[in-house]
Amino acid sequence: MRNTLSRNSTIPTTTTLNTNTNTNTDNHNNNNNRTLRLSSPQPSLKRFGLCSPIVFPERRGAKLKASSTDDHAIDTSKDFEHRIHIGGRGIPAPGDEKSDLLGYVVFSGKLALDKRKLTTVNNNKNNSAASQQTSSDTTINQQAVDAKLTSKALVWGSHLLNLDDVISVSYNVGLRHFTVHSYPFKKPSCGFSCFIKSQRTRKDFRFVASNFQEAVQWVAGFADQQCFVNCLPHPLVSSKKQASSELLPTDTPPELLFRCKTPPKMLVILNPRSGRGRSSKVFHGIVEPIFKLAGFRLEVVKTTSAGHAKTIASTVDISTCPDGIICVGGDGIINEVLNGLLSRDNQKEGISIPIGIIPAGSDNSLVWTVLGVRDPVSAAMAIVKGGLTATDVFAVEWIQTNKVHFGLTVSYYGFVSDVLELSEKYQKRYGPLRYFVAGFLKFLCLPQYSYEVEYLPASKTERGGNLSVESEVVDMSDLYTNIMNRSNKDGLPRASSLSSIDSIMTPSRMSGGDLDTCTSTHASTEPSELVRGLDPKSKRLSSGRVNVTAEPEVIHPQLPLSTTPNWPRTRSKSRNDKGWSGLTTTHDTSRWGNTAANDREDISSTLSDPGPIWDAEPKWDGEANWDVENPIELPGPPDDAAVGSTKEVVPRFGDKWIVSKGHFVGILICNHACRTVQSSQVVAPKAEYDDNTLDLILVHGSGRLKLLRFFLLLQMGRHLSLPYVEYVKVKSVRIKPGKHTHNGCGIDGELFPLTGQVISSLLQEQCRLIGRSSI
Ligand SMILES: Nc1ncnc2c1ncn2[C@@H]1O[C@H](COP(=O)(O)OP(=O)(O)OP(=O)(O)O)[C@@H](O)[C@H]1O
Known part of the structure; x- marks a missing residue:
């Protein structure tokens, strides 16, 4: 049976047309996802910090939004700092200068960057690699440097990795290793830096902690900073050859058990014709791997004709995509989805569904203007990082027919x-x-x-x-009754x-x-x-x-x-x-x-x-x-x-x-x-x-x-x-x-x-x- 609140202990999956239910079993009811602010009946929406399905808490202005993000980071880390103290690890003094720049310190200790060619820890075939690692652990220990995880970055030695660039962390139970998956900006080589824009590229960092317990604490720290944690069994346990071993740890450590985020569940509506047919390539080649790393469970539907996206959005069972609908294409496909959502029988439900955008069309003015994102990788990261930006919608009404079409741009x-x-x-x-x-x-x-x-x-x-405050409390059912009844369901x-x-x-x-x-x-x-x-x-x-x-x-x-x-x-x-x-x-x-x-x-x-x-x-x-x-x-x-x-x-x-x-x-x-x-x-x-x-x-x-x-x-x-x-x-x-x-x-x-x-x-x-x- 599907348990949408179950924790994400398995590799996230993406399905096409049929949602593939994960075999998540652990109870996630105690998930302490820090973006959860309300006890609304739509738990997954809380991930985005919604106060209500109708009245948006995210209020105007990029400045405000930016500051609220920071506030949030500070709040969460304050809480966590307290727990870390209980855990007994050393926390730098509050007056630490870097703490101001990098937020609050979440955890600190020694870390070594394992520069050996990354073995995919969750791959069964590579189990032998795990056993071989022990031999070189001593060398790695010698390379360990002071490291600290703050609410904004991971710092080790002279290196810094911005948490905004981190997608997720993979961790195999019982090991000292954990891998941080990130998409930092890659600077173009000096000669071309004037001509080429810096782009995000995937970079995985495999760290070795001093011991198993510390590794768990590092990973828990990432989880508390809203990074998805892909917690996997010990590599030897998952090996068929050594499955009989009972000495190896199999259970997810309690530090991680309750901290992992609920994997978001979304519907992807992809216009295969967008961007001269490049949208499928953009999604499957560039974007989907990011969502997988972040644990998203996606159902992908490719449109077959104009109007298809609207039909899907107007009829989709929202329980199959409680965290939103991601549009892959241009502004046109977003418009279709918007109109589909706003023409649903249950209007409140339709309005409450957030829309994610992966720009893959000829023009993506909306996401570029509103979110400041114009490439698919940054757009995917914005979705992974969550948060919502409320935007006005305009309605164009044909007076004579009472038909209405909505727009965002x-x-x-x-x-x-x-x-x-x-x-x-x-x-x-x-x-x-x-x-x-x-x-x-x-x-x-x-x-x-x-x-x-x-x-x-x-x-x-x-x-x-100034007047908007009053309108926030308008009952949306009243507000929308007329317009929804009149909305142009036929489409053109x-x-x-x-x-x-x-x-x-x-x-x-x-x-x-x-x-x-x-x-x-x-x-x-x-x-x-x-x-x-x-x-x-x-x-x-x-x-x-x-x-x-x-x-x-x-x-x-x-x-x-x-x-x-x-x-x-x-x-x-x-x-x-x-x-x-x-x-x-x-x-x-x-x-x-x-x-x-x-x-x-x-x-x-x-x-x-x-x-x-x-x-x-x-x-x-x-x-x-x-x-x-x-x-x-x-x-x-x-x-x-x-x-x-x-x-x-x-x-x-x-x-x-x-x-x-x-x-x-x-x-x-x-x-x-x-x-x-x-x-x-x-x-x-x-x-x-x-x-x-x-x-x-x-x-x-x-x-x-x-x-x-x-x-x-x-x-x-x-x-x-x-x-x-x-x-x-x-x-x-x-x-x-x-x-x-x-x-x-x-x-x-x-x-x-x-x-x-x-x-x-x-x-x-x-x-x-x-x-x-x-x-
Ligand atoms: N499978 C499909 N076949 C034909 N048209 C489609 C299909 N799916 C969606 N459409 C239509 O294509 C329109 C344009 O889509 P979209 O904006 O995503 O791409 P685009 O590349 O920006 O478009 P364009 O290059 O035409 O400006 C949508 O408004 C939609 O009505």
Whole structure:
């Protein structure tokens, strides 16, 4: 029978498709894993320091996270120091200078590094080696040096091994030897150090302690520092030839018995197509050995098609992966898993599952930006080391269909989404170069993109996260009921990943662009019920308009924005204006796969389309049939949408929604800074993954010149200085495409049709990534 709490006395296993249950037998109920803080019914999650499955204890800011890590180390070692004193080993004086730098001393004594070629101690075939070791023990004893294990490092002689680089320790019961498995950074040779980045490579150190008891104490010290201990039987006991020997120690020493960590149990969802098919190699060749060393029990599922990861995440029995789901691939596969988890029947359960990321795709902006990790080895180590980083999630809701798709990185409209759609065509032929090819082609025949954008700027207090405290106690079942019911379970096929905005284009020629923008400001309609349901702050802001006192913060108000609550009278155009979708518009939805759903969307779009934007003022909620077919409860004046009445919407003074309409080269709504792995580009430099706001970048106007300048300056990180680029932190954004605008909406690499209007809004810290930020 499977015992998930049993201790890890056997070699951890990885299974494909079927979880291979270990033969763990020892009772692990007394495991004193120091990350366990609560008596929640999900013991394995405690490994990550969760206080509750819903409200995240890991709070904002890399600085805070870093310090909390240190605090934790100090606390645990303090406890352990006490026990070591009882054990009688010498502990350096508390005032020891090195103790400050290296944390608290956990154990000290003599250690010799056994430099003989490492024999795999747990390999039965090598049992004879174990007996031969005795002969050379004397020599090794002579080489023993002073050593000390602290809460941060192992120091012996003049050598130091950072515990952050240690994966696990292997120990054979009854021996003086133990092996420390690590992945320290390997510096490139001097001549090339400027050109080659240092990389982590595996290094095993085999130490010999003064005696068997000390060896156990060294190993116990590692266990207390959250290193996985792979405790194996005495090599001679496991030998068939000498199995009869009864004199050899077989039982795990009690010092180790209760200190070993529970081996984490996770599901790996691997996209075999990611990174041009290299992801399997990356996982099995590089990452899996690390997880094995760390005792992880993994079930590996390879996706067979787009959407498969979402299905798995939405249906998987969570007891088979209580410690989380590891995504191997790019940002797209993570997005699928996120959406799968958030669409589970048991929403709380879905939200509580943390996501680990092994970057193996074309672009892995999320893990690079949030955790500061961009190579698979470091990512695996971050997962092994544990900890959780809570991140905001944004939800994009299709107003007319109530479908919702969640994202962690960015949603985008205009040129970028068009390029990504086009790049799909060239996937096989050009691989990652397809973005460049598609970008170049799109640049040559650049259309005009027209949108009506309405956004609710975030106030300064919200940006600082001061209001977040209140929202922490929101009952997630209430919060999610609506949105989950509406979430897009059908899914839509992807077109491509956002991947590298930087790789999109290097245009060969330019032509002048025009600036045809129409920015207006007014107090507009409320966010939908969904938006208010999602975001308690928005809800408060919406329902209690008088509370909205803080000034909206427009970081880069390049264009004149006024909060005058008047309906601006813009130039009038007929309903047949070709710039906007009208009754005769038909959309080719076949490419989106979910034809039925999109047919519906198209119809409702047609029905509700008010005609040209210039005709009247904001149409978000003032369309015919809108309320009948898609009743979205708005807390505003009740008669706004009275049947047969003119669709004049009463302005809401308190909310300070700002409308900007006209041509846009592109619109980006970022949840974090969106660093690209391939270059130093940072798309939204002020964005934080946990600041409870979205960063809206509006690239106003149209034309190649504007586009080119934007992308060129983006390379230099100066794109926000352009006069036609507007950058503002927002709570919520509504976007409605104009007629003949290529209606694509990209979300973390998934492309969707933008039929009708969509609302992007924020779910504060509702996803947890496994690992702590190293930034
Ligand atoms: N087995 C599969 N076959 C085809 N597509 C898949 C498969 N598994 C997942 N996908 C789709 O591939 C998309 C991209 O995956 P992912 O982001 O992991 O890789 P990537 O290398 O970064 O992608 P890209 O190179 O296309 O940007 C996912 O959104 C998913 O919908």
